[in-house]
Amino acid sequence: MQRSDYLLSQLDVLEAESIQIIREVAAEFERPVLLFSGGKDSIVMLRLAQKAFWPAPVPFPVMHVDTGHNFPEVIEYRDRRVAEVGVRLVVASVQESIDAGRVVEETGRRASRNRLQTTTLLDAIEEHRFDAAFGGARRDEEKARAKERVVSFRDEFGQWDPKNQRPELWNLYNTRIRQGEHVRVFPLSNWTELDIWDYVRREELELPSIYFAHSRRVFERDGMLLADISYANRGDDEPAFEATVRYRTVGDASCTGAVKSAAATLDEVIEEIAATRITERGQTRADDRASEAAMEDRKKEGYF
Amino acid sequence: MEATAPSPAAASGKQMDILRFATAGSVDDGKSTLIGRLLFDSKSIFEDQLESVERTSADRGEEYTNLALLTDGLRAEREQGITIDVAYRYFATPRRKFIIADTPGHIQYTRNMVTGASTADLAIILVDARKGILEQSRRHAFLTTLLKVPHLVVAVNKMDLVGYDREVYERIVDEFTAFASKLEVTDLTFVPLSALHGDNVVERSVNMPWYEGPSLLHHLEHVHIASDRNLIDVRFPVQYVIRPHASTDPELHDYRGYAGQVAGGVLKPGDEVVHLPSGLTTTITHIDGPNGPVDEAFPPMSVTLRLADEIDISRGDMIARPNNRPESAQDLDAMVCWMTPDRPLSPRMKLVLKHTTRTAKAMVKTLNYRLDVNTLHRDESAPSLGLNEIGRVSLRVTQPLFVDDYGRNRLTGGFILIDEATNNTVGAGMILGAK
Helix, strand or coil: CCCCCCCCCHHHHHHHHHHHHHHHHHHHCCCEEEECCCCHHHHHHHHHHHHHHCCCCCCCCEEEEECCCCCHHHHHHHHHHHHHHCCCEEEEEHHHHHHCCCCCCCCCCCCCCCCCHHHHHHHHHHHCCCCEEECCCCCCCCCCHHHCCCEEEECCCCCCCCCCCCCCECCECCCCCCCCCEEEECCCCCCCHHHHHHHHHHHCCCCCHHHCCEEEEEEEECCEEEECCHHHCCCCCCCEEEEEEEECCCCCCCCECEEECCCCCHHHHHHHHHHCCCCHHHHHEHHHHCCCCHHHHHHHHCCC | CCCCCCCCCCCCCCCCEEEEEEEECCHHHCHHHHHHHHHHHCCCCCHHHHHHHHHHHHHCCCCCCCHHHHCCCCHHHHHHCCCCCCEEEEEECCCEEEEEEEECCCHHHHHHHHHHHHCCCEEEEEEECCCCCCHHHHHHHHHHHHCCCCEEEEEEECHHHHCCCHHHHHHHHHHHHHHHCCCCCCCEEEEECECCCCECCCECCCCCCCCCCCCHHHHHHHCCCHHHCCCCCCEEECCEEECCCCCCCHHHHCCCEEEEECCECCECCCCEEEEECCCCEEEEEEEEECCEECCCECCCCEEEEEECCCCCCCCCCEEEECCECCEEEEEEEEEEEECCCCCCECCCCEEEEEECCEEEEEEEEEEEEEECCCCCCEECCCCCECCCCEEEEEEEEEEEEEECCCCCCHHHHEEEEECCCCCCEEEEEEEECCC
16 A cells, blocks of 8 residues: 555554554563453454464563453453464452452442452462563543553552652653562553444454343442442342443453443444443443542552 | 454545644633634544533533533543543544644643643644733743654633734734744744634634634644654664464574564665664564555554564564664763652652663662742752653663654654653653764
8 A cells, every 4th residue: 555645544553653652662661571461452452463463473471360250251252362462461350369269249239349350460470470560451441541641650558659750752762660669550541432443343353242232231320330249239229120231341240330232233333332331440440439449549559 | 263364444434634733721711612623623522522522511600502521531520620631532533533632721730731741743832812921831831842743733722702803813923923033943834713603713803804724623633744754764673573483383493583563764675773671683584464464654654574584583683774873872862751749759769761762770860950830930049840841851761772863753752761660651752962
């Protein structure tokens, strides 16, 4: 293809920027890891990592922080994808953290393992001596994330200090840390939800089936549709019913909401996303609804 | 296992490009309101975000929905009503995708403005029509030109509060134009607007029929940025060497590729190139892009070069053209913005310098002068640079860097300084006087 005008589409520019970030981190850190949940953002990130080093294999493992509250379709997808790409999978289990007494399970109807993941994640980073963890977070997702650096420093307790971040200029990233500290790296910082979907379409990437319309037993809580699975703790006053839904984000099954949708194909999903008037986290994440600063507070503790 | 190429990606349907712009101004100038307005009127604000902002506004007893609350993301920012850090915002129109680096305008946050401007194609400086050009406006204009942001827009805001008076606007235009003549401003545009009411933000205002220019958004959608890149001087900093030697595929056994992001010029297979520091010349045989082989590479593409001859090439090296090389320098002159309150920059100080993909130790030889960013006065007796101060500095580095004048190439002319004691990024440098 002849490009006499030297123009790139926005997806090409974003792809080039993400690949530059991934290569930089692989070059400057000793033990990076890519956080892979089987959600669309981490699927895109893994594809970018493949491209960054092709034809060589991805030079770092992937890690899934497993709450134990999973959608079976996502776990099935995760294992298949990891095998196709040929990367090593590390599973960090929240259940093991609970069994080992590192964290205490929340009680009550709204008990969630969302917050417990932070301890499991930080323990795994320490155990495997990872010094850089790629995350799929995007700045358009949430206002605390809008202020986060691409290469974001974490102290020896895994904490983020939003008021004391390293300035990031041009495409130069400060990768210097001391023993016991690490960085979180966000190669998708400048991507929007729609960019992710456009890229999934362009790359013909397979996604877990729950992203597309399907029939499911759900119940309503706080204006969201939650899957009727044992760990969602459905109460007697929360009647379950059959609905045609899809998931806009993939998180802990006990607190990730489905949306009513008939969009069964990628094109239909993209059309729906382009027209939606509600953010993905606002629509589907109970964990963000706790307060104005719910994400900021969790991030400071070391959350994704 | 994957096939030989990572994807059969078809060409993207949409040929939208990206405009990155920085906004400078304080909350008082209505900067957050302007950004809120751009997001709101381009339908990039979602209902749940708006509801949250409306609720908070109402709780505070504010008369209008305070769109500034959309951009102030951190708890401390909302509590104090100030913007602490650079925030990045996204919106798109059918013509372009926009990335906003929203930088705080207070004097103590010069470093944030410098950070936001470093990657910007365009900067918007907000001026309050009632107050005119302030010291802060001059500072923002100077920083924009120091960072070589190619396009500058002066948004004269709050025109509603001066009765949409043409004379007020023209006085500000004249005053700013006179000041800008002392700076190297390449493209300067003025727009009179009211961010609060939306005049000239997305739609042309009916309240200012005397203004014949485009609305701000129209300008952002149409400003020509493709020529801002340096497509003349080939600069390819080697970032990562790709050698899949463990592969069982015999074809890949001898694969040796040099990965990086093109920082300047256009590279093509068959081109003769020079490797620095060795000075050896060779020829590009293949260029592998993210979606397979390409017949040319230009900024900002991330590609992998394969070369005809086996040369010892590693990360931190540079590939250029034999008759157009960057300067190989161990002594640098640069404008440095100091970004830490921990300790001032002063002669004899030792730092770590990161430039392209190369990191070296550096020592401050001399501080030639400190620049007053408001008056442009040069203080040659200044002993040091404190937080948010800017000065001309001479540095000595332990190994040669392959540099260009910052004005010629922002990627091969810029560097960061890191304090080895804290590992913090403490300074940003723009190289001057390279050949």
